[in-house]
Amino acid sequence: MPKSLDPQTKKHLASRVNYYREMGIYDFYRRPVEEGVEFVLQPATENLLADNMSPAKTKLPAATLPPAISDKPSALKLIREDIGDCTRCRLHKGRTNLVFGVGNVNADIMFVGEGPGADEDAKGEPFVGRAGQLLNNMISAMGIGREDVYIANVVKCRPPGNRTPEKDECDTCSPFLMRQIDVIKPKVIVALGAVAAKNLLAVSDSMANLRGRWYDFRDTKLLVTYHPAYLLRDPRQKKEAWKDLQMVMKFLGLNPPAKAPQD
Ligand code: SF4
Structure with missing residues (x-):
């Protein structure tokens, strides 16, 4: 049985989901990012808060909280960071x-x-x-x-x-x-x-x-x-x-x- 997410992680995830929803994005997938953090939220195709999501793999530090969409330079920087050293195609x-x-x-x-x-x-x-x-x-x-x-x-x-x-x-x-x-x-x-x-x-x-x-x-x-x-x-x-x-x-x-x- 998967454990439930801790409240702080839930809050971080909800904040980021709301941020993407403001931009009209409703679907997400997960990608590896760094040691100790197996994936972060990314807009695409996978339901973020699905019941089978492993909370142990879901660690979003406060620093990854999305900027307000009105902060355009930071919002663009976040998109660039999400693209990363892209090998998606x-x-x-x-x-x-x-x-x-x-x-x-x-x-x-x-x-x-x-x-x-x-x-x-x-x-x-x-x-x-x-x-x-x-x-x-x-x-x-x-x-x-x-x-x-x-x-x-x-x-x-x-x-x-x-x-x-x-x-x-x-x-x-x-x-x-x-x-x-x-x-x-x-x-x-x-x-x-x-x-x-x-x-x-x-x-x-x-x-x-x-x-x-x-x-x-x-x-x-x-x-x-x-x-x-x-x-x-x-x-x-x-x-x-x-x-x-x-x-x-x-x-x-x-x-x-x-x-x-x-x-
Ligand atoms: S063109 Fe392909 S590899 Fe390049 S950023 Fe876009 S999805 Fe990634």
């Missing part, structure tokens, strides 16, 4: 650096791409190569700076040869992105490209059908536009991407500059 095998996300924790706009490329993998920061430079130009054209937005990807490790991340890889990694979104709470999410759009919206459709309209997503608004890497391959579509960004500016009350973004 095969993409970990080829990475140099895990690319968590970067930007203003109070951003109104969050850009979400599909995954890191070679430059991002080398630097550990999203959108720093040629596509990143174009994204910076697109952001500047909106009358704001890269430092005003938050940028992340669906998967945090570079797919080999810059291939498209596979569904199981996206499914494994995207809960961390959802948690980042719930902490940042942007007014607008801009999904960059079909992979980001399809993973966030759980739809399968062409970019032509996905673009040009607003979606309700996790208490915020989401718009789909072309990935900057695609725009580098087909610059004719920049005009279309600019139309999408103008929708964002109008929604946020930003004054649109007269000129479209430069290359």
Whole structure:
């Protein structure tokens, strides 16, 4: 017969469960962490307070109590700690650096791409190569700076040869992105490209059908536009991407500059 949890552990676990529930996360799994502590709570698939949970294995020191969700830097730090030196999907095998996300924790706009490329993998920061430079130009054209937005990807490790991340890889990694979104709470999410759009919206459709309209997503608004890497391959579509960004500016009350973004 399993022993019941001691009151302090119960309190710690309940506090952490409530924290995740505030973010819309209801399922959990356990992972090994350090000697003497066999697992800690982690959002995913296993019921935390199941009757068969061994209390002897459940030791959450006070230091692991979650920060208030209003403390965005601490909440993001906790997500990064939960990711750890991640080996949850095969993409970990080829990475140099895990690319968590970067930007203003109070951003109104969050850009979400599909995954890191070679430059991002080398630097550990999203959108720093040629596509990143174009994204910076697109952001500047909106009358704001890269430092005003938050940028992340669906998967945090570079797919080999810059291939498209596979569904199981996206499914494994995207809960961390959802948690980042719930902490940042942007007014607008801009999904960059079909992979980001399809993973966030759980739809399968062409970019032509996905673009040009607003979606309700996790208490915020989401718009789909072309990935900057695609725009580098087909610059004719920049005009279309600019139309999408103008929708964002109008929604946020930003004054649109007269000129479209430069290359
Ligand atoms: S892509 Fe995400 S789930 Fe896969 S190893 Fe990297 S951090 Fe972990």
